[in-house]
Amino acid sequence: MESDASVFLQLVGKSGATLDECRLMLAGADPHRWTLAGAAAGSEICVKHSNGDMTIWRDAA
Numbered sequence: 001m002e003s004d005a006s007v008f009l010q011l012v013g014k015s016g017a018t019l020d021e022c023r024l025m026l027a028g029a030d031p032h033r034w035t036l037a038g039a040a041a042g043s044e045i046c047v048k049h050s051n052g053d054m055t056i057w058r059d060a061a
Contacts, residue, residue: 001033001034001035001036002032002033002034003032003033004032005049005050005051006032006047006048006049006050007026007029007030007031007032007047007048008029008031008032008033008034008045008046008047009022009025009026009029009031009034009045009046010034010038010039010043010044010045011025011043011044011045011046015042015044015058017044017046017056019054019056021046022046022048022054022056023048023054025046026046026048026054029048041059042059043059044056044057044058044059045057
């Protein structure tokens with residue numbers, strides 16, 4: 001995945017992250033490219049768009 005307008009972060013550990021948890025972890029994040037090759041089935045990925053929109057992709061990969 002690659003974007004000029006969004007940053008990505010793969011979550012590790014327990015599933016069921018909240019938007020608040022993603023917002024906290026992405027506060028200073030800068031990775032605009034994320035490879036899914038290392039993501040296990042069922043991974044969760046937080047995505048934050050430059051306009052502030054937040055998404056959690058559940059069961060990625």
